Amino acid sequence: MTSTATGASGSSVRDRFRAGVEAASSTYLEQPDWAAVVAHVAAGTDVVALAPSLAADEPDLLVALEAAGCGIVIPDQDDPAASVADVAVALVQGELAIAETGSVLVSEHRLGDRVVTMLCRRLVQVVPADRLVDRLEGAADWLAARGGQPGFASLMTGPSRTADIERSLTIGVQGPDEVEVIVLTATTGAPTEGTA
Amino acid sequence: MTMRPFEERYAAALADDDVRTGLTAFQRGWRGSRDAAIEALEQQEGRSFDELRAELAAIKDGVLADWSHYLDEFQEKAVAAGAEVTRVATPGEANAHITSVVQAAGADLVVKGKSMVSEEIGLNAHLEANGIVPVETDLGEWILQLAHETPSHLVMPAIHKRKERIAALLGQVLGREYAPDDIPTMVKAARTELRERFLASGVGLSGANALIAEGGSIMLVENEGNNRMSVALPPIHVVTAGIEKLVPTYADAMKQVRLLGRSATAQPITVYTNFVTGPRPGQQQHIVLLDNGRTAMAEDPDVAAALRCIRCGACANVCPPYGVVGGHAFGHVYTGAIGLVNTAFHHGMEAAAGPQSLCVSCGACAQACPVDIPLPVQILEVRRKVAESEVTMPAGRVTAVALGAFANRRLFGFGMRVVGVASTPLRRNGVTAVPRLLADRGPVRTATGWRTPPAVPARPARDTLKPGKLDEPPRLAAQPLAGRTVSLFLQCLSDRLAPQIPIAAAKLLRAAGARVTVPREQHCCGLPAYDSGEHDTARDMVRQTMAVLADADDVVTPASSCLAMLSHDAPHLLRGAVDEVERAQQLAGRTYDLIGYLTQGPGRLPAGSLDDGDRTPVTVHRFCQASNTLGRQDAVERFLRDVAGAPVVPLPEASECCGFGGSTSVRTPEVAEHVLDRKLGCLDRTEASIVITDNPGCILHLRGGVHASGRQVQVLHLAEYLVGRLDGAAVNAERMTP
Structure with missing residues (x-):
């Protein structure tokens, strides 16, 4: 994998990631840990949709959100789309953050996970700092190590947009129109294959 | 949904001003952001596009x-x-x-x-x-x-x-x-x-x-x-x-x-x-x-590389005729340059035939393509396949017959002399005055209303350039060509329609010390036939040109289009025969266009050597193929500034085709008209009263457009402009000599 001069040290990779996130019209934030994320999210909304896989991975998160006075919607198995259709804010965890493009790689095999990122208006993507990779090849390594499984992963770079009418940029089409990327600076995510 | 015939789609696109205005604005906006994005990528990767x-x-x-x-x-x-x-x-x-x-x-x-x-x-x-x-x-x-x-x-x-x-x-x-x-x-x-x-x-x-x-x-x-x-x-x-x-x-x-x-x-x-x-x-x-x-595309070496396409649309975004008619006419289901190639394979020859003549062969698509598909060459190969098929292209038969006559040097030369004499009463300052009774009517208006046709002079350049006929030009102080013999390849178009261009080139070369010869048997490099899909005719003309120039040392042409043909297209056309390709490459190695000869070839002139003190601002239209095929950037501008001392005003969209390219201006003149209009609009923005370029086709096209629109702009070939400075430059040189 190629690595550029600026990508050699961790802090400059984070700077590049931040620049990419902001260039894609998302908001960049750093928080020390999940507790700080909870406080941040709860300050802005009463109800939050959670990807089922995140709820399963971080059971403490549910408790903390509820304690902060935030209602939680987790899409149900039978009709996941309907269950989150009216929830404005959603919270997901990214597998990787890619400095080169300011993208967050979100793996969402199940429909329940996908409807959360598809149907909300404001999407909060949380990535532990140690999941930051310099280049797109980092995402390629991650995908190759798993042979494409579990089955659906997206590099997400900014809010949904279109320029189909006279090339005029309009934010927010079918997907979210507001994206917030939070890097967890003090927490270590579960180890993941393919990260450098 | 069944696709309407090409003629209907073409007419509908032309009738809709929104298509043209919208697409031109889109192309301009896209170009700026795409170029910036690619430049940023090159910096990020530390590698070129x-x-x-x-x-x-x-x-x-x-x-x-x-x-x-x-x-x-x-x-x-x-x-x-x-x-x-x-x-x-x-x-x-x-x-x-x-x-x-x-x-x-x-x-x-x-x-x-x-x-x-x-x-x-x-x-x-x-x-x-x-x-x-x-x-x-x-x-x-x-x-x-x-x-x-x-x-x-x-x-x-x-x-x-x-x-x-x-x-x-x-x-x-x-x-x-x-x-x-x-x-x-x-x-x-x-x-x-x-x-x-x-x-x-x-x-x-x-x-x-x-x-x-x-x-x-x-x-x-x-x-x-x-x-x-x-x-x-x-x-x-x-x-x-x-x-x-x-x-x-x-x-x-x-x-x-x-x-x-x-x-x-x-x-x-x-x-x-x-x-x-x-x-x-x-x-x-x-x-x-x-x-x-x-699979059929992959098995056809002429087009296999088109399968690299990643469907980005860049080839349409830089295409001047696409900017005029849009994708409903320029292409079939697949639009833009790639559509002119793959339509023949996905939707058949009939579907591919109509839009063929819309390509001006400017080469811009090949420059922008992110997988380096040689689109202009592939389009000409598909055009050949269409020409060889049962399907007819717009004005296809007329073109084939006209090219047949043109290919015969003696017949063409005689015909042009007859036209030259017969049209004497209509000749006005290098253009033909179309009689008013005809000028505003149907086909004549379509053909000439927007571009006054050039005059056909009574004498071609080859007559004036016979040994001993040309006045001795003033000598430049610098004589880089002293002792060299240059064979001038006139270009058929200039020889018969703009003789002052090769004559000026000859004077300039002699002023720099060269002995200039004009091989009598020369005719045409084959480009018009190649552009029309008539490859057999084109090959014959390339071979004839190679034979005529076989013994020449330095070959110089005032037409950069001929250089592009001889250096890039001729080896491709002759690819079946190794020895012919080798000879074509040898000829290409000693053939120059004027700017190449004066800046990179033996005719390099020192800074200021053509400066006569005139500081009238000029602007430069870059011949599209010089930029896209010959890889030339601002050579003419730099030469004018450094060697001739001329203030050069940058021309917006300088490398965009003027609309003359390919067979477009003959077969689908409406497209050529609008592409020309875009170019003239850019010229207006410079406010320069002189525009200089180095390809005679562009000059005739631009002059016709300037005349028809009543603009007061002089369109000059580089050679004409420089020859105009010879007297003053020679005098200056004398003054500087102690």
């Missing part, structure tokens, strides 16, 4: 070299991930299979993400005929579906529609008013309208930007999020993809991502780059892999 695209091209070529292996690998991995993979040969098979999948599911509503292959096979019409409702969910495609239209661009399907028309359309369909300037509200309307269809549909359809063999994954790039919903929400996901979309690995796919977004919409990456591997739990996935002429 050419290196990056060569790398991606090699990946795609590597797949074709071992195609069945990668197809098998992809299929095996996709099946292992739970997909059902079906390979089909024809659109009919693809449509039948997809319809059976939809029917088996009992679905009557299908949501679609953007897919050019579905357009290629006419899937929507087939579904509708079977009682299934397809709903396009990409905003542009949805608008076009409401308007009963097809995409006019690979990436920006509705780019030909102005917001006023879209607002009116939505108003009519949705029953409420939309303000044309309030685009966000129109976008919201799409979101509301489409949301329930996503949730209600039984089948979701998508295309694929890449098929990744390593994991059996489909890569789908998009900005809106509609593709993610089409893929995820319905219980069945159907993918249609051309078999050329394969890449070996995820890492290869990332290299495609880097070039695709920047080349398509000037984005470093699209908002969503989705990697889909098999169905989600509770879902079926059917992948339909389509051939439809792709």
